[in-house]
Amino acid sequence: VAGVVIGAGMAAGPAVAGGGAIAAALLAVLPGALPPVPTPPENPPSEAKRVLGKILFFDEQLSSDNTVACATCHVPGNGGADPRRVRTAGFDGLLNTPDDVFGSPGVIRSDANGDYVRDPVHGLLAQVTGRNANPPINAAFATDLFWDGRARTQFLDPQTGEVAVAAGGGLESQAAAPVVNSVEMGHDGRDWASVAAKLAAARPMALATALPADVAGALVDRPTYPELFERAFGDGQVTARRIAFALATYERTLIADDTPWDRTQAGLPGGLTPQQQQGLNQFNASGCAVCHTPPLFTDNTFRNIGLRPPAEDRGRQNVTGLAADRGKFKVPSLRNAGVRPSFMHNGEFTTLQQVIGFYGGPARSLDNRDPAMNNVQLPPPPPPGQPLPLQVFLQTGLTDARVANQTFPFDRPLLYTDRPGDRPAVLAGGRAGSGGIVPAIIATAPPYIGNAQFKIGLDRALGGATAHLAVSSSPPVGGVIARESLLGPVTVPGTGAGAGPATLHWPIMPGSVTQGQVVYVQWVVSDPGAAGGEALSAPVQVRYFCGQVGCAPKCAADWDGSGSVTTADVSAFVNAWFAGVAAGTRQGDFNRDGRVEPTDVAAFVTEWLSAAGGAC
Numbered sequence: 001v002a003g004v005v006i007g008a009g010m011a012a013g014p015a016v017a018g019g020g021a022i023a024a025a026l027l028a029v030l031p032g033a034l035p036p037v038p039t040p041p042e043n044p045p046s047e048a049k050r051v052l053g054k055i056l057f058f059d060e061q062l063s064s065d066n067t068v069a070c071a072t073c074h075v076p077g078n079g080g081a082d083p084r085r086v087r088t089a090g091f092d093g094l095l096n097t098p099d100d101v102f103g104s105p106g107v108i109r110s111d112a113n114g115d116y117v118r119d120p121v122h123g124l125l126a127q128v129t130g131r132n133a134n135p136p137i138n139a140a141f142a143t144d145l146f147w148d149g150r151a152r153t154q155f156l157d158p159q160t161g162e163v164a165v166a167a168g169g170g171l172e173s174q175a176a177a178p179v180v181n182s183v184e185m186g187h188d189g190r191d192w193a194s195v196a197a198k199l200a201a202a203r204p205m206a207l208a209t210a211l212p213a214d215v216a217g218a219l220v221d222r223p224t225y226p227e228l229f230e231r232a233f234g235d236g237q238v239t240a241r242r243i244a245f246a247l248a249t250y251e252r253t254l255i256a257d258d259t260p261w262d263r264t265q266a267g268l269p270g271g272l273t274p275q276q277q278q279g280l281n282q283f284n285a286s287g288c289a290v291c292h293t294p295p296l297f298t299d300n301t302f303r304n305i306g307l308r309p310p311a312e313d314r315g316r317q318n319v320t321g322l323a324a325d326r327g328k329f330k331v332p333s334l335r336n337a338g339v340r341p342s343f344m345h346n347g348e349f350t351t352l353q354q355v356i357g358f359y360g361g362p363a364r365s366l367d368n369r370d371p372a373m374n375n376v377q378l379p380p381p382p383p384p385g386q387p388l389p390l391q392v393f394l395q396t397g398l399t400d401a402r403v404a405n406q407t408f409p410f411d412r413p414l415l416y417t418d419r420p421g422d423r424p425a426v427l428a429g430g431r432a433g434s435g436g437i438v439p440a441i442i443a444t445a446p447p448y449i450g451n452a453q454f455k456i457g458l459d460r461a462l463g464g465a466t467a468h469l470a471v472s473s474s475p476p477v478g479g480v481i482a483r484e485s486l487l488g489p490v491t492v493p494g495t496g497a498g499a500g501p502a503t504l505h506w507p508i509m510p511g512s513v514t515q516g517q518v519v520y521v522q523w524v525v526s527d528p529g530a531a532g533g534e535a536l537s538a539p540v541q542v543r544y545f546c547g548q549v550g551c552a553p554k555c556a557a558d559w560d561g562s563g564s565v566t567t568a569d570v571s572a573f574v575n576a577w578f579a580g581v582a583a584g585t586r587q588g589d590f591n592r593d594g595r596v597e598p599t600d601v602a603a604f605v606t607e608w609l610s611a612a613g614g615a616c
């Protein structure tokens with residue numbers, strides 16, 4: 001189905017209801033009307049797991065090209081939804097037609113080597129999901145996740161296929177999907193072994209600033225993923241199952257249960273205003289609560305409200321194969337609806353007024369529409385200039401202030417994509433090549449020190465041409481930069497004018513550049529059709545940055561910190577390693593997996609050999 005791109009690899013089959021194996025949550029939640037958080041016994045909560053999950057949720061390094069975190073599409077202050085709302089072609093495959101969907105941009109398509117690939121639909125822009133992002137907040141209460149419930153209650157270990165959670169593992173099943181999905185976070189064919197290897201070598205939260213206190217605290221004495229995994233799971237191994245377990249544990253703490261409605265229920269101050277109360281009465285009288293049932297304001301069933309013809313997106317039918325499920329989608333919780341940027345699985349509406357207008361308007365599609373929709377009867381319109389109490393209730397009566405204000409547990413760091421000043425900036429300039437086409441430069445990778453996947457793309461150049469990336473420390477003059485050095489070459493694939501894309505991989509090695517240093521880059525394409533035989537892309541300003549955890553250390557092989565790698569480092573390391581083994585401490589744990597063992601010596605020697613003689 002054209003409209004569905006997320007987790008397409010997940011097998012379809014009959015849904016299994018969550019069973020009695022679901023234990024009550026041990027994590028503290030505010031007293032309120034919500035039931036205890038269901039938690040599967042296979043994944044008992046712990047503080048170490050929760051913090052690890054939070055770190056993973058906000059780390060853009062979880063994506064192949066370091067541009068997308070879970071939190072890029074799930075913003076706490078937006079109720080866990082995505083304010084970016086990018087229009088994408090729906091069922092008909094055509095943009096700007098009525099069946100378009102508003103989705104979330106993920107990664108620019110790239111192949112298994114990380115080379116940019118032109119996607120048939122999205123070209124070289126970030127690919128867009130086929131549905132609107134629904135929130136992880138309060139998602140813990142649903143048995144099966146996603147709009148169509150394809151993330152199952154039974155969680156199979158993505159690497160071994162074993163049953164990792166027998167029932168109640170919807171969050172675990174869901175969390176494993178985006179990381180290897182080639183639209184959301186992965187390159188084509190991404191596998192879990194490469195995800196694990198990447199994380200093991202990464203500096204957690206390397207791109208983020210304004211770290212929440214719990215995240216910053218956890219990183220003080222455990223600054224690597226293997227150390228964080230060791231504290232959460234007993235040893236430093238990074239696996240798909242553990243990533244999913246940690247993310248799910250974090251999400252089970254994202255419980256928005258302190259709204260004016262909850263306060264009225266509990267007899268606490270800060271409850272519903274008279275107007276909100278009137279809106280609640282209208283909500284109940286209008287037939288909304290049949291599906292949006294308190295206290296969750298969803299009954300977590302799948303229903304068809306006749307938003308669009310089922311053929312445009314079959315929804316639940318894709319998962320169950322049952323014709324009776326055509327066009328059904330998960331009833332969304334209305335908690336925090338007032339801070340959500342868009343509504344419905346297709347992201348069609350941006351205001352609650354529009355949603356109410358839909359429920360009060362003429363039926364759109366009657367094919368398999370839920371009978372409960374026949375009983376929906378909106379209140380009479382308010383006097384001119386007055387708000388409809390029902391709308392006021394939905395707008396403010398179900399909003400948890402901690403979500404709206406992004407305070408614990410809904411607090412968050414700032415991501416790379418939240419800080420325009422850290423992004424490469426495209427400047428004016430460029431010179432046309434064959435066909436009168438100016439080569440395009442793709443500069444979306446984050447230039448943080450230690451980014452081994454940093455890359456610059458080239459598109460719309462002469463097929464078969466050789467291109468270099470010119471690098472300069474001074475700004476362009478007249479749109480052209482001085483060529484202090486030339487990186488490459490790369491060869492433009494394809495034939496004829498305007499071909500591409502090509503990719504230059506340019507790891508930003510610690511020690512080679514300094515934080516805040518600015519360079520200017522520009523593609524130089526040999527092209528007989530260009531003035532002077534060279535086509536130029538626009539110049540780009542790149543400023544190297546480090547997140548709040550600081551810049552990656554220059555070289556790990558400089559064990560004694562002398563500033564250069566010498567034989568003294570070998571003896572210093574070996575002494576530390578023996579001391580670590582003898583005393584059972586972490587000294588000499590070179591690969592930081594929580595154990596001092598021969599693999600650390602091997603890892604050190606490898607690093608030392610590649611760095612020996614070099615200045616640090």
Ligand code: HEC
Nearest residue numbers: 070073104105106129131132133134136145146147178184
């Ligand atoms: C590129 C954007 C994007 C990224 C990155 C992303 N998501 Fe989502 N998420 C979505 C969309 C879109 C949906 C709804 C898809 C559907 O139902 O077909 C969704 C659905 C979900 C849901 C289901 C909520 C429910 O009630 O059913 C959860 C939970 C979730 N995402 C958590 C995560 C986690 C954890 C990560 C990181 C591992 C993540 N997401 C990464 C876009 C994204």
Ligand code: HEC
Nearest residue numbers: 286288291303307329330331332343344345355359370372
């Ligand atoms: C038959 C069950 C049913 C009834 C009755 C119903 N809804 Fe819904 N509601 C749904 C479903 C299912 C969706 C998601 C539909 C989709 O995306 O295709 C939804 C979506 C919504 C949304 C968007 C939430 C989001 O995050 O996207 C709002 C707001 C909403 N309903 C409010 C109401 C109000 C107000 C009423 C009463 C006037 C009402 N609903 C009646 C089932 C129902």
